[in-house]
Amino acid sequence: MGSQHTHRFSCMTEGRFRSTAARRATAGLGIAGALLAFLACDRSVSVQQAQSQAASSAVADTAQNVVPSDSALRFPFVPDPAKTPGDTLEVTAADICVPGYSKKVRNVPIAVKRQVYASYGIRTHKPGEYEVDHLISLELGGSNSIRNLWPESFRTSPWNAHVKDALENELHRRVCDGTLDLAKAQRIIAQNWVMGYRMYVNPNPPPTVTTHTRARTSRHSRPRSQPQAPAPVP
Amino acid sequence: MTAARMHRNQKLTPVIKGRSIAQIGWDGATALLHFDDGSVMRIHTPAPPPKNAPPAPLGKVLAVRQSTEAIAFDLESGSSLQIPLAEATSSVMLRDSKGALEYAD
Numbered sequence: 001m002g003s004q005h006t007h008r009f010s011c012m013t014e015g016r017f018r019s020t021a022a023r024r025a026t027a028g029l030g031i032a033g034a035l036l037a038f039l040a041c042d043r044s045v046s047v048q049q050a051q052s053q054a055a056s057s058a059v060a061d062t063a064q065n066v067v068p069s070d071s072a073l074r075f076p077f078v079p080d081p082a083k084t085p086g087d088t089l090e091v092t093a094a095d096i097c098v099p100g101y102s103k104k105v106r107n108v109p110i111a112v113k114r115q116v117y118a119s120y121g122i123r124t125h126k127p128g129e130y131e132v133d134h135l136i137s138l139e140l141g142g143s144n145s146i147r148n149l150w151p152e153s154f155r156t157s158p159w160n161a162h163v164k165d166a167l168e169n170e171l172h173r174r175v176c177d178g179t180l181d182l183a184k185a186q187r188i189i190a191q192n193w194v195m196g197y198r199m200y201v202n203p204n205p206p207p208t209v210t211t212h213t214r215a216r217t218s219r220h221s222r223p224r225s226q227p228q229a230p231a232p233v234p
Numbered sequence: 235m236t237a238a239r240m241h242r243n244q245k246l247t248p249v250i251k252g253r254s255i256a257q258i259g260w261d262g263a264t265a266l267l268h269f270d271d272g273s274v275m276r277i278h279t280p281a282p283p284p285k286n287a288p289p290a291p292l293g294k295v296l297a298v299r300q301s302t303e304a305i306a307f308d309l310e311s312g313s314s315l316q317i318p319l320a321e322a323t324s325s326v327m328l329r330d331s332k333g334a335l336e337y338a339d
Contacts, residue, residue, distance in 0.1 A: 111302055
């Protein structure tokens with residue numbers, strides 16, 4: 001929507017590759033190549049604050065996940081930043097912290113969902129494989145723009161749509177209790193939600209759970225066995 | 235802007251049905267619809283209107299229809315106000331007279 005509130009993120013995010021050639025190149029380089037791609041990212045404030053053990057382990061863990069097995073390519077757990085850089089509505093923390101806020105936002109039209117699948121080259125899919133999700137969640141002021149939508153996998157493990165929900169809920173809670181700036185929360189989830197999870201929910205990856213055919217039952221459920229991460233140093 | 239492809243906006247229609255569009259203004263390519271209850275709708279369009287554009291119809295809203303390209307307000311008078319959208323989603327936002335968010339797409 002309005003350009004002054006639109007956030008653009010140009011980082012090459014791990015887990016997605018711009019082209020087949022890039023995939024093949026990274027396949028040849030393996031984890032080292034993936035790490036180089038990660039380190040080449042232009043990251044700003046929030047990520048600089050992640051110079052911690054959690055962030056380091058997130059890189060290592062994520063690098064293992066980007067080894068381009070067929071399943072990793074078919075079921076990406078982070079979006080392609082070129083297609084889905086993230087986009088926000090012109091809203092404030094006061095808007096999003098009103099109970100029922102997300103119900104005021106229109107559902108994504110089917111035509112737009114089809115456009116999202118097509119842009120990611122997904123021609124067919126089975127129920128429970130994906131959902132068209134907001135990279136920056138509605139609860140954090142994300143918009144319905146195609147720049148904020150991607151086919152999020154339920155199948156990847158440990159990082160998948162269920163896990164991202166936990167981060168969305170935690171960031172929303174922190175924004176609404178005044179301990180986290182909304183714009184920063186939006187940057188965190190748009191730049192690398194896996195790292196965001198490790199910083200704000202749990203430094204350890206969630207337990208591996210097979211979710212092949214299970215659709216999400218509640219957008220507001222959180223893995224209860226996970227101890228909450230301490231607040232990062234501002 | 236094809237009326238045939240437009241579908242009733244089931245979320246927005248009940249919100250503004252019965253309100254009257256009192257004035258239409260522009261802020262660059264953003265249309266500002268001022269309703270009689272003080273609420274304001276911002277609609278991002280592809281471009282500002284041409285200077286010689288005919289005056290837009292005003293009046294009480296009966297329903298809202300929308301496609302990926304335009305939004306249409308069906309008025310009690312029988313006329314319809316159609317406004318092109320900058321993109322299929324994320325172009326329309328309504329706030330009440332106090333500034334509280336009522337609707338966004």
